[in-house]
Amino acid sequence: MKLKTFKGGIHPPDNKQWSEHKAIEDCPLPDELIVPLSQHIGAPAVACVEVGQQVAKGQEIGAAKGFVSVPVHAPTSGEVVAIESRPHPGGASLPAVVIRADGEDRWSGDLQGADPSSLSVEEIVEKVRSAGVVGMGGAAFPAHVKMSPPPEKPIRTLVFNGVECEPYLTADHRMMLEETERVLQGVAILQYVYGAERVVIGVEANKPDAIALLQKECADNPVEVMPLEVKYPQGAEKQLISAATGREVPSGGLPMDVGVAVHNVSSAAAVTDAVMLGRPLIERICTVTGPAIREPKNLRIRIGMPLSHLVGVCGGLTEEPGKIILGGPMMGFTQAGLDAPTTRGTSGLLLLRDEDVAKSPEGPCIRCARCVDACPMNLLPTTIAAYSRRDLVAEAEEYCAMDCIECGSCSYVCPACLPLVQSIRYGKAAVLAKKRNS
Amino acid sequence: MIAAIALGFAAKKFAVEVDPRELAAMEVLPGANCGACGFPGCAGFAKAVIDGKAEINQCPPGGADVVAKLARILGVEATTAAREVAVVLCQGDNQKAKLKFQYLGLEDCNAAQKIAGGAKACPGGCLGLGSCERICPFDAIEMTADGLAVISREKCTGCKKCIAVCPRNVIRMTPYESTTHVLCNSNDKGALVRKYCQIGCIGCHICKKTVPDAYVIENFLATVVYEEDADAAEAIDKCPTKCICDFSEGYPDGSIFVAVKDDNSDAA
Numbered sequence: 028m029k030l031k032t033f034k035g036g037i038h039p040p041d042n043k044q045w046s047e048h049k050a051i052e053d054c055p056l057p058d059e060l061i062v063p064l065s066q067h068i069g070a071p072a073v074a075c076v077e078v079g080q081q082v083a084k085g086q087e088i089g090a091a092k093g094f095v096s097v098p099v100h101a102p103t104s105g106e107v108v109a110i111e112s113r114p115h116p117g118g119a120s121l122p123a124v125v126i127r128a129d130g131e132d133r134w135s136g137d138l139q140g141a142d143p144s145s146l147s148v149e150e151i152v153e154k155v156r157s158a159g160v161v162g163m164g165g166a167a168f169p170a171h172v173k174m175s176p177p178p179e180k181p182i183r184t185l186v187f188n189g190v191e192c193e194p195y196l197t198a199d200h201r202m203m204l205e206e207t208e209r210v211l212q213g214v215a216i217l218q219y220v221y222g223a224e225r226v227v228i229g230v231e232a233n234k235p236d237a238i239a240l241l242q243k244e245c246a247d248n249p250v251e252v253m254p255l256e257v258k259y260p261q262g263a264e265k266q267l268i269s270a271a272t273g274r275e276v277p278s279g280g281l282p283m284d285v286g287v288a289v290h291n292v293s294s295a296a297a298v299t300d301a302v303m304l305g306r307p308l309i310e311r312i313c314t315v316t317g318p319a320i321r322e323p324k325n326l327r328i329r330i331g332m333p334l335s336h337l338v339g340v341c342g343g344l345t346e347e348p349g350k351i352i353l354g355g356p357m358m359g360f361t362q363a364g365l366d367a368p369t370t371r372g373t374s375g376l377l378l379l380r381d382e383d384v385a386k387s388p389e390g391p392c393i394r395c396a397r398c399v400d401a402c403p404m405n406l407l408p409t410t411i412a413a414y415s416r417r418d419l420v421a422e423a424e425e426y427c428a429m430d431c432i433e434c435g436s437c438s439y440v441c442p443a444c445l446p447l448v449q450s451i452r453y454g455k456a457a458v459l460a461k462k463r464n465s
Numbered sequence: 466m467i468a469a470i471a472l473g474f475a476a477k478k479f480a481v482e483v484d485p486r487e488l489a490a491m492e493v494l495p496g497a498n499c500g501a502c503g504f505p506g507c508a509g510f511a512k513a514v515i516d517g518k519a520e521i522n523q524c525p526p527g528g529a530d531v532v533a534k535l536a537r538i539l540g541v542e543a544t545t546a547a548r549e550v551a552v553v554l555c556q557g558d559n560q561k562a563k564l565k566f567q568y569l570g571l572e573d574c575n576a577a578q579k580i581a582g583g584a585k586a587c588p589g590g591c592l593g594l595g596s597c598e599r600i601c602p603f604d605a606i607e608m609t610a611d612g613l614a615v616i617s618r619e620k621c622t623g624c625k626k627c628i629a630v631c632p633r634n635v636i637r638m639t640p641y642e643s644t645t646h647v648l649c650n651s652n653d654k655g656a657l658v659r660k661y662c663q664i665g666c667i668g669c670h671i672c673k674k675t676v677p678d679a680y681v682i683e684n685f686l687a688t689v690v691y692e693e694d695a696d697a698a699e700a701i702d703k704c705p706t707k708c709i710c711d712f713s714e715g716y717p718d719g720s721i722f723v724a725v726k727d728d729n730s731d732a733a
Binding site: 117118119361363386389416446449450452453456 | 565566569570571572573575576579580581582
């Protein structure tokens with residue numbers, strides 16, 4: 028049977044062999060954890076502890092500010108030693124709470140779990156919000172906002188994202204294999220919250236073991252486990268919806284406009300912890316991999332661990348890395364060093380050697396249209412990029428620059444090595460700035 | 466034929482009367498449409514001047530010459546504004562200042578600044594990707610081979626377009642007559658500046674001790690007090706990092722611009 032997919036996309040080497048068969052290991056705690064107050068899309072949290080204060084694991088240390096915001100919690104027990112600007116994975120220095128671990132790793136006593144069937148939908152959403160659950164595929168959008176669609180837009184189909192189409196990363200893969208029950212409980216809770224009629228778990232066909240296991244576990248419930256063609260960006264929200272349901276999210280619209288909601292499988296597991304155990308999102312699975320690391324691993328990490336600590340746990344570097352990327356190679360954030368801490372969106376840490384990094388100089392566009400064929404959003408990347416570079420903001424907007432999902436497929440295929448995504452992102456920022464000013 | 470008559474008639478009937486003074490004003494303006502006056506191009510400024518919505522000295526590129534001509538057209542007295550030129554307050558090119566990382570993307574300062582705040586370790590230093598050079602309508606900015614923007618005092622007309630485009634606010638307007646500048650834009654402490662730049666201001670106060678009136682030090686950065694800068698040049702040799710520069714003696718290293726000693730000469 029032909030596997031379902033979307034139009035466009037690319038086939039980069041997936042390089043998952045480094046870590047896909049390695050079981051999840053618990054990462055030992057470092058002496059000091061740096062917990063950024065901004066780890067999600069939306070307003071940063073506001074610190075609600077003081078320097079010198081003792082905190083317990085799971086205690087709220089940053090309060091949410093506004094609806095599109097989530098609280099931040101202490102990843103372990105210990106003393107708050109500083110609240111100051113620290114390097115952030117985004118590149119800038121941003122406010123963070125620094126905790127010196129006391130080694131006891133003692134849970135806060137206030138955390139109360141509950142049986143989801145005894146809770147109302149509102150109570151579950153509130154539990155998810157106060158636990159700080161965000162989308163764990165990388166974008167880190169607060170889950171409770173997604174879980175509160177307006178009544179006129181009912182969600183009929185719920186799609187779970189177990190695609191993990193980014194090369195190198197295997198965190199979600201290991202999660203589905205080793206923590207199937209947590210994932211499926213989260214799936215059931217979210218199905219109850221949305222009242223969805225159809226539930227699909229999309230998994231790329233390069234994870235046959237995960238597909239077989241999920242299909243076995245879901246044999247007696249109506250959850251559909253759907254193998255999908257191996258293609259990047261299969262795991263992008265709109266592309267996954269297109270593959271799983273055949274529906275297209277309208278330009279400028281949201282999945283709820285076509286009656287669909289998408290959650291990552293790791294987010295589903297975090298929802299399980301939040302509702303059934305009352306535990307906040309303070310740990311996640313992270314793949315530390317790449318040719319420049321001695322021992323690639325899938326680690327269960329706490330939020331706030333410095334990247335240098337993860338490298339140490341994985342046996343250190345084999346050579347000076349040529350590029351350090353937080354997340355996958357296609358959409359991850361390149362780091363200037365290993366000082367930044369992990370956040371809720373840290374799905375991987377990729378260490379490449381100097382020879383793995385493409386450094387070809389930019390050439391002229393030869394109008395080959397490979398970027399047009401590759402674009403999963405049916406855009407004209409080269410045209411939008413050219414307008415953006417010339418600061419022709421209105422024209423870039425007219426060619427739907429805002430629909431670009433910044434997947435990087437166009438830059439990947441461009442034979443002239445044009446920085447297409449960067450140009451389009453620059454144009455998108457200009458469009459947003461123009462809208463704000465008008 | 467009928468259409469021709471109709472068109473000829475319409476052209477007479479709906480002709481827009483233009484104030485002859487507006488046309489005369491257009492003649493004397495530089496015609497660069499740089500926008501420094503804040504009006505849409507030279508025609509917009511000409512109309513605004515005639516309508517009394519703009520002052521005659523609002524065209525920086527035109528200088529005293531245009532003010533005098535506009536004054537004659539309008540029959541008012543010429544009031545010149547002091548000539549100002551833009552200066553890049555940085556000498557930290559790619560040889561002298563350190564980079565946080567290697568930047569491989571779009572050749573544009575504003576795009577580069579969005580990637581982790583720009584590659585240059587100094588938060589105020591010139592990124593050297595030439596956005597100001599490209600926007601300058603008067604060809605007054607050059608990028609040195611080592612990636613530093615340098616503005617010619619003689620060619621700069623003071624239109625401020627470079628200031629608007631620079632993401633690091635490293636360009637400042639200074640009086641044309643003032644030729645001595647502290648070429649640094651970092652508010653970091655001296656010890657930190659020394660780590661990333663060989664030629665940055667470390668806030669050591671030696672310039673202020675040498676010529677107390679001519680310098681002010683705020684946030685670990687010395688600045689020339691342009692109203693009191695007659696003797697500012699005396700501190701140049703005393704500065705331990707050589708971040709003070711007299712443009713009448715020479716431009717920063719690597720620049721092709723030739724310093725013009727005579728302050729009264731207009732041409733480069």
